[in-house]
Amino acid sequence: MRVLADITVAAPAREDEDLPPRERNGGAPVPTGAEPVLGALLRAWRERSLLTQEELAERAGLNVRTVRRVEADALSRPRATSLRLLAEALGLEAAELGALTRAASGTAIELTVTLRYVEEPGPGR
Template identity: 85%
Template sequence: MRVLANITVAAPATEDEAPPRGAPVPTGAEPALGALLRAWRERALVTQEELAARAGLNVRTVRRLEAGALSRPRATSLRLLAQALGLEGTELAALTQAASGTAIELTVTLRYVEEPGE
């Protein structure tokens, strides 16, 4: 079984900006850095061990980041993970914001696709 993830990240609305009628109201909740990393890792179809190897990091670092056990991740570690996951543009900005504690709007949809013969 493969996991495909669609991840949409957008900047939060400013306080004086009202959402359009019928649009979901942003909660302003801060997504955990770990949830973002896990979603991007699953989208890339790699294990924590494989991601650590690609990034040149210890697997314990990846595990601790995904578990939210590191409150202040090193900028170097984040850069290496971003490169290993192929993050660019909005996703790279979201990673930086989540690591700094800045609130962002986030939608993650995981789809499980059954492989033929499974």
């Protein structure tokens, strides 16, 4: 069985969107229901592409440790160059690259992930 992911990304519409995150809502966390999670986003796109972390790192020309750290949200500010290389290796569209960049900067995004389970025919089918 294979898992395929359909990922839809949209920026949340807010009146105070021009303000830095800390200044929105009087400095309190903005309850959007969509929190920036760079690692989960990158992992979902990697899995959609049916790649391992090692394969993605090789395609992007990065160390596998970098991919692991981004997916684990262990990097507070990943390099823009690394994000661009990952996006190119994954074949991300412009909107997806924008979402990746927003997530890396700590901006909340709306994300919908739909997993589809595809049963592969076994031997003799």
